[in-house]
Amino acid sequence: MVEGKIEHVFDMPHPSPTAPTAADLDRALEHLATLDGAGGGEADQIALIASLERLKGAIAAAQARVTDALARARTRHEAERGIPAAKRGQGLAAEIALARRSSPHRGSRDLGMARALVREMPRTLDLLARGQISEWRATVVVRETAVLTPEHRGQVDTEIADRLASLGDREAAAKARAIGYRLDPGSAIRRNRGARADRHVSLRPAPDTMSYLTAFLPVEQGVACLAALRQAADTARVQGQPRSRGQVMADTLVERLTGQTHAADVDVEVHVVMTDSTLLTDDPTPAHVVGHGPLHAALARQVVRDAPRAYLRRLFTRPGAGDLVATDSRRRTFTGELRELLVVRDQVCRTPWCDAPVRHADHVTPAADGGPTSLANGQGLCESCNYAKQAPGWQSHHLPGDRHQVLVTTPTGHTHVSTAPDPPGWWLPPHESDVGDIEHCYRSPRDCLPHVNPMLA
Template sequence: MSEQVAVDEVAGMVDRLIELSSVVGDDAAGIDMIAAAERLKAAAAAFQLEKITQFARSQAEAKTAMGFEARHAMRGVPEQIGLATKVSPSAAARQLTRARALTEHLPDTFALLRRGEVSELVATHVVNETSHLAADDRRGVDRELAAQLPTLGPRRAQGLARTLAIAADPAGAAARASHARKDRRVSVRPAPDTMTTFSALLPCEQGVAAYAALRRHADTLVAAGDARSRQQIMADTLVERVTGQATADAVTAEIGLVMTDASLLFGDNEPAQVTDYGPIPAETARTLLEQARVFLRRLFTDPATGIVTDCDPRRRRFDGTLARLLIYRDGRCRDPFCDAPIRHIDHIQPHAAGGPTTPVNGRGTCERGNHTRQLPGWTIRLIDPSRYIVETITPTGHRYQSRPPSAPGAQHRQHLRAEAAGSRAA
């Protein structure tokens, strides 16, 4: 079978599944179909992980042949995998690590995944819980797990894998726990209804102590008659102690809030955009503006595309107002499928090649994305200046496009223009 025939056959399976979805039987047959689909998902995951491993090995060999040092042979590989699987390079790097672990060090778990007897989540737990083990110890745990994994849910599978891993190398488990403390961090991610999840990965005793302190403070205020719930008090106290604000609502940090003048001044309901978060209701945006010190900066959008093009000239570095414009325009890293925050402002046509420092030739990227484009075989080019569409060409010749999101109000204005054009035609 040729490579292209194999690719077409795998792609054709998607159409076949769509056809089979219209087959309706009794409930017993429905459960059998659901179970079969679950096995198929696992087998497809194993197939993909194996192909990821093969691709990475081939790319590393090619880089070595080009003269790259062994430690640099994998540069650019997660980025290509991420574009193919429509995830960020960081997520793709984790996917690659998982693929190599299963195919090279956990053969029994991988065989179960390939046959659809365990889920990808269970296999991932085994990978994570055995990551600190030497190769022989890891294979030993893999053999012990194999007989029990098909009968366990994800949480029990994770617990058993952890237990066997600790027993296989107690000293290594302790060292891993010590190393994990170096990875303590704070993160924030969007949650529904204009909320965010603000979390901290901390050593267990610190996390427990911090939570207990917030709880004690909340208990004191509730006992004194505070009308807020205990959880509300704990959340407000966290914000006040971290920021030094007198109250949780007194936001002092700069927040990019992009909204139309109609929503700001005339009660229009076009959703606003918060940089690094996403859309929020216009009414919520107006409430935020009532609570905070406000500095207005006019942004100008293209009437046809609805993309931010300028704000209220010529430099080597994208900084000041120009950098702020690109951050407001792009929102997140402009590499396709990468949702990382903007860390670098990149020249699409490199400055060294004569590229100007202008909004049209600029794009916001994460640090990793800006470095990846420097690797051999990668090309970044502007293919539509009016819509700021950028094309990424990978070393394998695959092409991916990205464009900035439309600014608030753009779709509404385009709808009005279409209606007006229809009226004139009539």
């Protein structure tokens, strides 16, 4: 059977005298990399899909056990070194995120889930290890019991385990929540209080220069907001407003939030980074909106053309490299145009696989250690990554080269390289005159126009 190939890859003696190492798993990965199922019939291919799904669950369970073991070891070692209890494990979630190539927020969630499964929900963990439930279904059960005590969480684990493999994700969440409410009626109040404390507003990019403005609100407030917008739209439509109901609601939202008479009158600063040829010609090279993402060249020109006021600021890149050029600053903190240039260069948090907005302008080499306040020694980080970087054992170093790169070393000695993203159009070939003393450009950007490709922001 083709299915046997999957089982053979991870076939370890049981009980195994030695646990499989990372090298063993890498060899198994090489076998899986060649698997396509093309040699079997449809029944064999379905069997392979089922086996691979079970295998994903087993891998997720193994990750949870290893993650919890790492957390216990880190806590124990830091306690032996006299680190206060409140600071033990600081930065660990960020390390896990780097290892799993995910965001720090996801790493924190994975760490919490591992602790809950291993220490409080062993039967759910066992179902996951045997591939009878998916990692997401286990996540749902852990999430729905987050406000319970360890004892009550363990009771939910016991009561739901026999049915969990046959439940859908929504049904599993509802069952876990219902059992929790029965065991601890006060948990509903704590969930509600916690949810209300988490209210927030967020913005995500959408296609075609649009965006999603999302508000996480208590239900009565959300319903009231929607009702008010609908009422305003209905009134406008009755009065002969040609805009659609949805358009009126969207415009009314903008007008009431910003205090403007008309939604199109909103006056905010938006950084649009593009090449000079994109702005002044029909060059199709896309632009980039800081905090949003890529923007079609024609739409970028339209945004500039339709703006009530537009200011041009020249940025300079090294020919053929795409690294932004700037002068050093003697200031202790990144402020003014230097900070703006840093945010334009990095676009999002520089930690690998973290796409959070830039909140902190950070010194790669700390200022306390003599690191200058310069573009070369700066990087944009989100709050979570900047705080994780301050934990014991973390190190960051600026790597020399044409592109701005930072070498991040975690407390376990693992290294990750963060490279600044490409600015729009950096790959365009420079003119023949775009050669010269690049180091001179770093000392005096005002004089380096003949030596670099101009960018506009």
